[in-house]
Amino acid sequence: MGTPDLTSHPLLTRLPPLQWWHRVTRDTLKADLIAGVTGAIVVLPQGVAFAAIAGMPPVYGLYAGMVPAIVAALFGSSWHLVSGPTTAASIVLFSMLSPLAEPGSELYVRLALTLTLMVGITQLALGFMRLGVLVNFISHSVVIGFTSGAALLIASNQLQNFFGIPIPPGSNLIQAASHLAGHLDTLNPWITTVGLTTLAAGLLCRRLLPKIPYMIVAMIGGALTAWLLETLLPTPTGITHVGALSAQPPPLSMPDLSLSTLRTLAPGVVAVTLLALTEAISIARAMALRSGQNLDADQEFIGQGLSNLIGSFFSAYVATGSFNRSGLNYDAGAQTPLSATFSGVILIGLVSLIAPLAQHLPNAAMAGVLFLVAWGLIDWHHIQKTLQASRSEALILISTFLGTLFLNLELAILLGVMLSLGIHLARTSHPRVSFRIPDPEHPRRRFMSASQGTECPRIRIARVDGSLFFAAIGAVQKQLEQHAPPQIHLVLVASGINFIDLSGAEFLAQEAGKRRLAGGSLSIVRLKELPRATLERGGFLKTIGAENLYNAKLDAIQTIFTRMDPAGCAACPWRVFAECEAITKETPEPTARILPLSPPLAA
Template identity: 50%
Template sequence: MLHRSRKYLLYHLLPFMQWKHLVNRDSTRADLMAGLTGALVVLPQGVAFATIAGMPPEYGLYAAMLPAIVAALFGSSWHLVSGPTTAISIAVFAAISPLAEPGSPQFISMVLTLTFLAGLFQLILGLARMGVLVNFISHTVVIGFTAGAAVLIAASQVKNFFGLDIARGVPFHVVIEQFFLQMGNINPYVCAVGAITLAVGIAAKKFVPKLPYMIVAMVVGSLAAHLINAEFGSSVTQIKTVGALSVGLPPLSMPDFSYATLHNVLFPALIVTMLALTEAVSISRAIAVKSEQHIDGNQEFIGQGLSNLVGSFFSGYASSGSFNRSGVNFEAGAQTPLATVFASFFLLLVLLLVAPLASYLPTAAMAGILFLVAWGLIDFHHIGAISKISRAEAVILWVTLLGTLVDLEKGIFFGILLSLALYLYRVSRPSVVPYVPAIDKGAYHFVNALGRPECPQFRIVRINGSIFFGAVDFVRNALLQIDEGNPRQKTVMVLARGINFVDVAGAEMLEQEARRRRKLGGGLYFYRCNKSIYQFLRKADKLDDIGVGAFFPAMSNWIKPIYATLDPEVCRSCKARIFTECNEQLPNGEARTS
């Protein structure tokens, strides 16, 4: 037992010990190939995502190096690849751009502080075993937020795609307003480069899916810009380029721990924390469906937390699990998390070779790539399906999406609140449905009473849900309506198998209802009550008022003691006779004569 507990602790402190036995010559060969593929995929994405975040391009690549290694070694998924993502990048930009000039030393320092805090929050949540929190962020909210973020990404690149003079970081509605006001100033040369890049990217993705379409589009866009400059001159075209990337290992960095910075980035860090954890856990679970691997949400929290903590000191901004790179990693045949480790080393080698070429990459071409990224983020299929299936879910979707366009952080926050409010509204209204015993000989089950005769003195109802403080009034009113609709139905039996749990407020309501029905001359009974609920009622000292004899286990003879409490005069003239006892004798024991 002691050995087992030590092994369990070791696996949580050093989770990579769980898969070390999988490493062999074949797996290493597969991981090397998957790692090379991953490095080629992350190169253009890292630059693009850093641009979205308002960071220098190389910071997106730094976030895909050491942080990705840490997340792979200390997470639970064997295929999840961490690094910069579009949603996190747009969240970072939206949070920090009002506080500092994007790309400036102050901006970078504040982003590193946000990354540190996000990592710290993630680590604390993981150690506190709070992985269940991500379950409260509904899929609808994520779809709405992602779509809104995609529109913001596209809006942030309007100036670069069309060559317009629009201030960086202005709200979405200002971008739209300025675009229409400056339509006459669109630079045709810049726009041509962006359009060519966009067209080539779409064509490459559709017709040559095996090639990295982003790299193909970037190369063609850069060549188009070179030819246009050669023909008309750079002074006329005014085509700007990204600029050369820094070459080398990720430099050491230091977050800004001043009170003012911590105060300003605290709330955005919480938003990034939940968003990043939602991405990482949902992606790892999605891939685990295919790989048949068990995912520990708490361990993923720890891995992501350590990843961002380390990244904040090695020039990496906030990162999370990437669906694109994780999917590529799995499809490329990765066997262990070593594929991510290899990808980070390959990325460094590739960066050394291609970094100088970034000085030829036009910002318009990068804008075209980001338009492609933004389009791919909008889940049109699920947006259409949600709008058709559920009006309430559609409201959550559009509130989140439109709220994100107004204020990204508050958009997802209000989406989560609205989603939780809808959930609470649903669970606060458990179904209370009338049932009657099945007429089959020897049957112990019940059937819906709709269209069937019921006892005029005795109502059987099935409650599906939980009787907690939020549902107490609804359940109480449903029970009151029974005798208001038929004053003679003073006795009620609850089919309690569908009751999940009862809290203190629910227990008090049941106690009060039992007393009320006894005063009316009836009673409150329970059939197939869960053992945990019965024990809770006993612990809360409610059984004295409800009555120990009011609880009947499955397949017990519940009708005999209840039938004996009914009014024989009502039974004498009753034509329903839904119980076997009704045809044999009256409740007082008198034999039936007719």
């Protein structure tokens, strides 16, 4: 007996490390450790900034990048997604809680932690309910547009740190660029020099020393440049730094589980949950697209849920996937989720040991690094292919891109998803209906398009490719009845129909009854098992008649000819089928004059 595969057990499949642990080697550990160090350094200033946006004390932004990052990495499915505080989640948190408590107060923090717990439980429930299929409605074009727009937002948010020109809070890309252009005379040359030096160091390292993590080199280059300028110049340079941080590790916390608090926060849980999941899954898909990974959306829901549920007991507010830190993680060479795990653990160590040294890291250097990350997030290759290949996908991409720049992040994704759904429904609601006739020139009389010849005035052969559901019935019926008068016998080739809903089943039953009253019939050829089961369960197959289901068109046509009036066929001048000739030879000349049928229109 062979050794059983424990990883296939239903419970153990929810332990992602069992699925990727075989990929861990000495080389990947080294790469993940370097990526983790880089990510931990980057999250230091970001966490403080995001906490301020959320109305939380600054150190809570760092707490949100510790335990949640570790849990999400170990229980999610993405190899490169890094969870923690984000701009979007921070803004939504502030908008929800600021009317309930004073930002930064003890009550405010307690409400934030309680909301985080509730969001985590909701996300976890959605994952176990296997609703990760919802992510399939976020198309490739949505991800590309969203990623590209987010890259510009990341860059625009760093303009003031790069050039030393204050930009009004809440400015969008155009407003930030316009304000920058109008105030170039106030540009700080020393801050800009630090930013440019950081960019140059990163680009040179990336080109000349690809095995060395260019982002760490870029940060060191920027920090050294700032130190030299501040040391050598006799006047103040105006260069700002991240600043000293608290050395306290994440303390244990207890959310408020009182019924009144839960009721107060309940209405906003759904909005925060959907935003956090949409952001995390979109970023995870973007990273999977770059790495070639197959993403398990259900498991990602579970990972995000556990990260917020457990994080709420370690002083972390709502965490979700971070675009810039995930992009940074990938570009820094991360190979497995251990990189994000290392990042969370190292961040705890940094805060405990060397957080005060962050006061020597210039904000301009951080801006330069994030510029490099933003550039790497733009998928120029797929953008070009999408714009060239499909107008509808190009519309989705451009709309999502512009929405990301000028709308809220969640609205931009929703816009892209709605456009994708709309285009998909427009396509599926118009199944392809093609009409066929035998080719008289072919020795085996294979079927060809009816537009190349003449259809039989009594029998029509139609093939439907697509689902027969409520939105498609009208389009199919219109195409079947485009001739006047329609043929009374219809042979429907159903091998291209994968799904039939209640409306589709009723349509077929009505079509069979209508043609039976007219003296004709509905014959269905090569009906698949699933659509047939729908007809049987609903009792529609009794109306259609199980005897009218066939495995081949030839069988259906031969059966129809046994039901037709031989005299009428004998008077017909169009010999479409081989059976027509046989009936003509067997039928005696009529004693009375039989009027010929009107010639059918070409399909």
